[in-house]
Amino acid sequence: MQFTDLNLDQRLLATIEHLGFDEPTEIQQQAIPAAMSGHDLIASSKTGSGKTLAFLLPAMQRLMNNRALSKRDPRVVILTPTRELAKQVFGQLRLLLANTQFKSVLILGGENFNDQAKMLAKEPHFVVATPGRLADHLTHRHLYLQGLELLILDEADRMLDLGFSEQLAQINKAADHRKRQTLMFSATLDHAQVNEFAKELLTKPKRIAIGHGHSEHKDINKRFYFVDNLEHKEKLLKYFLENETHQQVIIFTATRSDTERLSLWLNETFAEQGFTTVALSGELNQSQRNQIMESFTKGQQKILVTTDLASRGLDLLNVSHVINFDMPKHTEEFIHRIGRTGRAGASGDAISLVGPKDWLSFKNVKGFLQQKISFAVVDGLKAKFNGIKKKKPVKEKDVSTQKIINKKQIKKPKQHVKQQVKFVDDSAGEMPVMRRKAKLAPQDIEKD
C-alpha cells in the first residue's frame, strides 16, 4: 500500500513525501482508513511503529474536509501521559500544519498557567496536552469543548496507570456530544481499565491490534545477563561500552540516587575515551530536564542515565543500546524502555542485567513477553547467580522423574550467537504473568 492509496489531501501527501516516508506503516494502513470513515477506534501498536501519524493524518484530513462545529472551540484535542510524548506529538503536528491555516498549542503541566490561558484564548484548532493541566484549564473556563470534533488519547493505558482517570472523565464530559469522534491508542489492549474506559468513551469502536498486544519489537535484539552484585553490573557495563559498537546509549536504573551515582562513575571511568554521560533525575527542575534532553537529542552526550522518567515518548533515532542496569519494577516499562532503541526501522540492542534483586521483575517480564529467554555470558564475567528456583519437595516415588529433570537442567551451552557471547539454557522455572499498575512520583509526570 502507498500513502496515495489512502485518499489523503494533496498537501498532506506532499508533506509525507517531504518527510521521506515511502509507505504507510502497518498501524497507519489500518488506522487511517478506519478513522477517516468516521469510526471510533481502539488501537494497540508497538512504540516506534508510526502511530503518531496514524492519528494525526486522519485528524488533519477531517479538518481540511469538514466545516468546524464551532468557530471558537478547539477541533482536535490530543492527550498524552507525559510532557515528553506531548512535545514529540506536537513536533510531528507542526510539520503537518506547515502551509495550512490551522493553529495549534501545546499545553503542559509545569509551564506558566496564564501564558497558556492566553494561548488558548487565541482559539487554536489543535490542542496537544497532558490531561492534568488541560483539566485545570477547563475548570478555569479557559477553553470549552462543546465544538470538539476529535478526541485522541495517546498511550491511554499509561494515562490510566498514572492516575489520570478523573481528568480524562472531566475532559470527556466537557466534549460529550454526538458528533465527536474518539481515537484511543494504547500499548496494550489487554488492560482492564483501558477496556472499561473504552466502553465509556467510545461508540461502536473498531478494534485494531497490530502484532502481539504486548508490542514486541522485531528490530530489537534483547539480551539478558545474570549478575551477582553491583560491582559485577559495573564490570559488565564497562565491558559493553568498551567492546560493542554503539552510537548513543540509555541506561535505566531503579532509583534517582543510583542514576546520580552511576553517571558520576561513568564520567570518571570513561573520561579518557571522551564518552560523556548525563543523568536525568526527577530532582531537576523542568528547564534543567529540558536542557539535558535537548543536548542528548543533539548527540552532545553519548550516554544518558535515567529512571523510568525517560522511558516514554522520546523519539531518539541514534540510540543503539538500551541497558537495563536494573530491571524495571513495573513490567510494561520494559517495553517502553527498550522501545527507545530500534526506532523507525533501525535495529537496536536491549541489554538487561539480572541480579538477585532483579529476579522477581525479570520473572514478570518473562511472563509478560511470553517468550523463551536465554541468558548470555561474557567470557570471564560469568555470574554465580543463575536465578532463584523454587525447591519442590521430592516424594520418594518421584525420585526417578527428578533425576530426569536434573539431567535436563544441565544442558550443554548452545551455539555462539555473537563472538564473545555464549548462550546457556535458562532454567528459571515457571513464570507467572503478573501485572502491576505503573505509578510514577508526581514530580516525574507533571509539575503544576
Ligand code: AMP
Ligand atoms: P511513532 O511510533 O509515531 O513514535 O513513530 C516513530 C518514528 O517513525 C518517528 O520518527 C516517525 O517520524 C517515523 N515514521 C512514522 N511513519 C513512518 C513511515 N510511514 N515510514 C517511515 N517512518 C515513519
